[in-house]
Amino acid sequence: MLICAKCGTENPLGRVFCGGCGKKLETSHVSSQDLTGSEADNWFIANIKYFVAAAIIAILVMVGMALWPSAGVVGDVGSRLHGLRVERQLAGMKRVGSNMTVGPFTFVERDINGYLDMKKDTWKIDAMSVDIKDDVFMVRIATTLFSIPLGSMKVAPKVTYEMACSAFGDGIGIRSSKIGHLPLGGPFKRTPLKILYKIVSSDKNWAVFSNVDEIKVTEGKITVIIKK
Numbered sequence: 530m531l532i533c534a535k536c537g538t539e540n541p542l543g544r545v546f547c548g549g550c551g552k553k554l555e556t557s558h559v560s561s562q563d564l565t566g567s568e569a570d571n572w573f574i575a576n577i578k579y580f581v582a583a584a585i586i587a588i589l590v591m592v593g594m595a596l597w598p599s600a601g602v603v604g605d606v607g608s609r610l611h612g613l614r615v616e617r618q619l620a621g622m623k624r625v626g627s628n629m630t631v632g633p634f635t636f637v638e639r640d641i642n643g644y645l646d647m648k649k650d651t652w653k654i655d656a657m658s659v660d661i662k663d664d665v666f667m668v669r670i671a672t673t674l675f676s677i678p679l680g681s682m683k684v685a686p687k688v689t690y691e692m693a694c695s696a697f698g699d700g701i702g703i704r705s706s707k708i709g710h711l712p713l714g715g716p717f718k719r720t721p722l723k724i725l726y727k728i729v730s731s732d733k734n735w736a737v738f739s740n741v742d743e744i745k746v747t748e749g750k751i752t753v754i755i756k757k
Contacts, residue, residue, distance in 0.1 A: 531555075597709050598689040602658035603669050605749070607643025615644035619734040622755050630742060632754035641751070652728045655687060663748045665704065667693045670724060690721035696744040696751075 531540040531554045538549030546553055618634055638661045645657040655671040669691045676685040692706040706713045706721045713720055729735040742756035 598671060598687045599669065599691065599709065602642065602656050602671075603667055604642050604658050604660035605639040606658075607639040607641065607646065609643060609647055611637075611640040611643030612645075612647040613643075614640045616647075616734070619737060622737045623734070630754065630756040632743075633745075633752045634755065635750055635752045638749045648732070652732070654728060657728070661746060661749050661751060664746055665693055665695050666746055666751065667691060668721070668725065670721065670728070672724075690724050692721040692725075696746045699741050699743055701744065 531542060531544060532538070533540060533547040533549060533552060534555060535552045536547060536550040538547050540548055540554060544554060615636060618636065622631075622634060638659060641661075642658050645659070649656055653672075655673060657668070657670045660667045660669075669689060671687060671689045674686045674688055676683055678684075688709060690706070690708055693704040694701045695704055696702075703718055703722060706718050708720065737755065738753070740755050741753050743754040745752040
């Protein structure tokens with residue numbers, strides 16, 4: 530900095546006249562330290578855009594790694610034959626009359642996954658699967674966010690939603706959930722459940738689960754009792 534001998538105003542290096550009083554500035558007393566400091570400041574200002582760009586890239590990389598979709602499906606893989614079993618069970622559950630309690634209806638993990646694989650095109654998702662353990666089951670949903678054609682290529686980012694659930698009485702509770710590899714907490718914990726409800730809400734077969742009276746989860750099986 531150049532300090533005006535007349536008014537004491539600090540002026541940046543390179544200025545000829547004082548910005549405070551207009552007097553011509555004396556440069557004979559400027560030290561090498563002042564020049565070095567000014568060069569360092571100028572270098573930082575000239576390169577600040579690169580620091581900002583590097584910070585943005587680092588943030589995007591960390592977010593991308595956190596949201597990177599989990600690979601594959603979970604649980605035992607089912608075929609169309611397994612899926613048709615579930616379809617028949619759901620049809621039977623729909624025939625339950627008013628003021629009736631029927632069941633139990635037991636759904637096996639492989640049959641459920643076969644049914645979910647059958648419905649993925651109808652529900653416009655990439656995949657949905659379940660992994661059923663004793664007293665807890667995990668649901669994984671894989672879907673494409675959007676698709677943009679770029680010449681011979683296509684940009685189609687994917688995302689996975691997961692939740693670990695437990696049954697209690699006539700409902701389920703969420704133990705944990707995540708998007709990609711990013712754990713969800715607080716009000717965001719129910720996000721995968723909301724996604725699931727949105728996907729199946731248009732399926733008339735799944736409306737019967739609004740009449741569930743009891744749910745039990747055992748190794749590889751989910752058992753429900755229906756009451757209308």
